[in-house]
Amino acid sequence: MAERKKDDDKDGQPSARTGRRAADHGRYGRLSRDRVLSTALELVDREGLSALSMRRLGAELGVEAMALYRYAPSxxxxxxxxxxxxxxxxxxxxxxxxxxxxxxxxxxxxxxxxxxxxxxxxxxxxxxxxxxxxxxxxxxxxxxxxxxxxxxxxxxxxxxxxxxxxxxxxxxxxxxxxxxxxxxxxxxxxxxxxxxxxxxxxxxxxxxxxxxxxxxxxxxxxxxxxxxxxxxxxxxxxxxxxxxxxxxxxxxxxxxxxxxxx
Structure with missing residues (x-):
């Protein structure tokens, strides 16, 4: 119970810390730079450079686009x-x-x-x-x-x-x-x-x-x-x-x- 309180805000909602941790997990597990780049490469191989965007890559990985900026800031x-x-x-x-x-x-x-x-x-x-x-x-x-x-x-x-x-x-x-x-x-x-x-x-x-x-x-x-x-x-x-x-x-x-x- 104490652990739950540590990760919750006063109103019982998940804290920003928990949200950041959750955002770092994609459809197939925890993100890494290698996974982000390999997925980007697969996307471009399949659909071309014009298909590559942070939002589309996030969708491929099962995360919000903002979660990718830790691995590729632009x-x-x-x-x-x-x-x-x-x-x-x-x-x-x-x-x-x-x-x-x-x-x-x-x-x-x-x-x-x-x-x-x-x-x-x-x-x-x-x-x-x-x-x-x-x-x-x-x-x-x-x-x-x-x-x-x-x-x-x-x-x-x-x-x-x-x-x-x-x-x-x-x-x-x-x-x-x-x-x-x-x-x-x-x-x-x-x-x-x-x-x-x-x-x-x-x-x-x-x-x-x-x-x-x-x-x-x-x-x-x-x-x-x-x-x-x-x-x-x-x-x-x-x-x-x-x-x-x-x-x-x-x-x-x-x-x-x-x-x-x-």
Whole structure:
């Protein structure tokens, strides 16, 4: 009885303390940052970024929207949390025993460890991005909005890993920074190119009409019309690996035009 009095107001109603505690329990148990972010990721995967709001996420978790502000104090923080969730998934994938790049680095001789690991990281990034295409735009917009030092540790960890591998190749700090920009731009751009919207009418069995080629006048866009069917096919892991090899050959010591070249 004494315990009941402790949590009740004088009029017998639950106290604010009890209310706060109750608000912290969702439909499936106590809330946590991991549960909030994983549920947000599932919602965006299913319905897109436009469906994400504090009220909708609260409904998914079975709590009032206000209960979420302890874990994500704003919509922007929630978006940053989605980026963090992708990078956490990337780290989990890389930590899996036996995960290797589906495409071997170019060249007849065995690739050095730093090069093989860069291929492994980029291929894992590609795999995670394809699993969560609705979240991929945030990899650009949130990186443009959030200063480097304020990014989540999972994001910084990926940056750190890539830079250490480039330094291990023999590059100095300035050259490693330039190579890092090139690698980052290639991977992000490749993911965007592979995930770009191409199908105009998914119910149309004829490829030309499915892609909406009739909407592009042939006299104005002959090359685009001719190549669009090929653009509609994803480049896949092979294209990603080929581009990475070209960048590493350009920038790293021993590669054509690299830091060790003329």
């Amino acid at each position: 919509k922007e923080a929630l978006l940053d949390g989605l980026v963090e969730a992708l990078y956490l998934e990337l780290h989990r994938l890389l930590d899996e025993e036996g995960f290797t790049s589906p495409v071997a680095p170019d060249g007849a001789a065995p690739a050095p460890e730093w090069r093989s690991e860069l291929h492994r990281i980029t291929q894992a990034t590609y795999q995670v991005a394809l699993a969560h295409p609705q979240v991929v735009p945030l990899l650009a917009t949130r990186m443009l909005a959030v200063p480097l030092a304020r990014r989540p540790p999972a994001v910084l960890g990926e940056h750190e890993s890539v830079l250490r591998l480039l330094l291990a190749s023999g590059l100095d700090e300035r050259a490693a920074a330039a190579a890092y920009r090139a690698v980052s731009a290639w991977v992000l751009g490749y993911v965007f190119a592979d995930l770009q919207a191409m199908v105009d009418n998914p119910d149309e069995p004829e490829a030309a009409f499915r892609l909406g080629l009739h909407r592009m006048p042939v006299q104005d866009f002959p090359a685009l019309r001719a190549i669009t069917p090929a653009l509609a096919d994803r480049g896949g892991p092979e294209g990603l690996a080929a581009g990475l090899d070209a960048i590493l050959d350009r920038w790293t010591p021993g590669g054509q035009g690299g830091a060790g070249g003329s």
